[in-house]
């Protein structure tokens with residue numbers, strides 16, 4: 001199966017150069033998604049010399065695989081934060097998200113960004129009587145968050161879904177996240193801000209006053225390093241142990257009847273499963289999006305089935321003329337409901353922004369505000385609440401990595417070859433993990449019959465990768481690193497490609 005996000009279709013070519021020489025900057029930003037690009041723009045405005053290094057193309061990571069909804073609530077709704085902390089913390093979270101939301105709105109206006117930004121009502125509802133939403137309504141009220149109750153007037157003709165209970169948040173928004181980030185990058189580029197595409201950071205060595213970054217093309221000296229890579233690169237046990245990596249899927253369909261595309265953002269809760277639905281309209285061409293069916297990375301038996309269930313959900317409620325796009329995206333759930341934004345550890349000049357769940361278009365923008373304030377020594381009201389180093393590193397990290405690197409070294413290529421019966425029997429388009437004398441290989445036969453064999457050991461911390469049959473990738477169930485058919489890193493904390501066997 002081949003997956004491609006809707007947003008890629010409407011992408012404008014960015015064509016930023018690759019790094020050609022060694023350079024020196026105040027701040028090196030790794031990753032050109034919404035977090036990295038917004039951070040670069042804010043730091044440039046603060047008078048610093050910055051450079052963004054993007055391994056692939058600007059905005060085409062998770063940002064270009066999201067739903068493109070902007071809202072002040074979070075995926076968990078209100079009650080988990082209010083219960084774990086208190087209503088005051090919930091208020092702060094909503095206030096911080098409102099500020100980041102406003103920054104996006106300001107940039108859309110200031111730079112006249114053609115990204116189909118549209119203010120919308122957001123409907124959060126349930127189709128059973130679990131009273132989940134009833135509780136959320138009460139907590140929102142306690143925290144002074146403006147929500148109204150969904151009424152019979154939302155049903156049945158004006159509202160496309162059955163519901164028992166629901167709330168409405170007004171003045172939320174939808175946009176095309178890829179067009180937004182691509183244009184923001186164009187606006188940031190120049191005068192002390194350089195943006196490089198196809199430039200992968202392969203190593204970071206932090207010194208007392210400066211860090212040295214080794215990229216695939218040149219070296220970079222920087223006073224500060226920002227990991228805007230969605231999850232921090234390298235072995236960062238203190239973060240990997242508190243981040244749950246999930247894959248979640250999206251489909252975009254066309255409807256038979258043009259008048260049936262609903263306006264608004266819909267979060268429907270059906271038997272404790274959330275489906276997120278919205279319409280995208282670009283110059284009159286409309287699509288209905290449905291996002292959901294998450295699972296832990298590398299832990300689904302049949303990824304394609306997850307995507308099919310989204311299509312089935314829509315088919316039960318709309319007359320579909322075409323399933324136009326199917327895709328997957330990654331997110332990292334923080335253990336304590338709040339993202340980790342700030343210095344990697346108290347004295348480090350490496351800064352991170354992670355644990356956004358599926359709320360990172362706003363949290364990524366908020367990270368940019370907090371990190372740029374930290375670097376330019378400005379006070380930030382929210383930096384303490386989201387402080388990244390609120391968890392202490394585990395001392396055992398170094399030992400753990402050493403153990404796993406030793407395992408990888410002992411891999412013996414001779415044990416796996418294309419004459420092996422089990423390998424020979426793999427059909428075109430199929431993949432399998434094969435074990436010989438305690439060693440595991442990730443084997444794939446392409447549609448032309450060509451076999452590729454890589455070590456099945458994730459280069460991050462040595463877990464065994466798992467085949468993803470929807471996206472044709474090898475996904476690591478431990479910390480979410482993902483590899484393409486050549487074994488190259490697509491995303492996650494791993495720096496290095498899977499070791500090639502043939």
Ligand SMILES: Cc1cc2nc3c(=O)[nH]c(=O)nc-3n(C[C@H](O)[C@H](O)[C@H](O)COP(=O)(O)OP(=O)(O)OC[C@H]3O[C@@H](n4cnc5c(N)ncnc54)[C@H](O)[C@@H]3O)c2cc1C
Pocket residue numbers: 030031032033034035036053054055056057058059060061062063064065066067068069070071199200201202228229230233248249250291328329330331356357358359360361362363364491492495
């Ligand atoms: C299905 C889904 C739907 C979502 N919907 C929404 C939504 O509606 N609203 C919302 O607010 N959030 C949503 N999110 C969450 C949101 O998309 C993400 O949190 C956000 O896009 C993260 O942005 P980022 O810039 O931090 O990461 P990314 O966009 O992933 O950018 C990180 C970049 O780093 C680059 N990179 C990685 N390693 C290296 C390296 N070694 N060297 C150089 N570059 C590197 C990658 O190529 C990538 O481009 C959704 C997420 C998913 C999975």
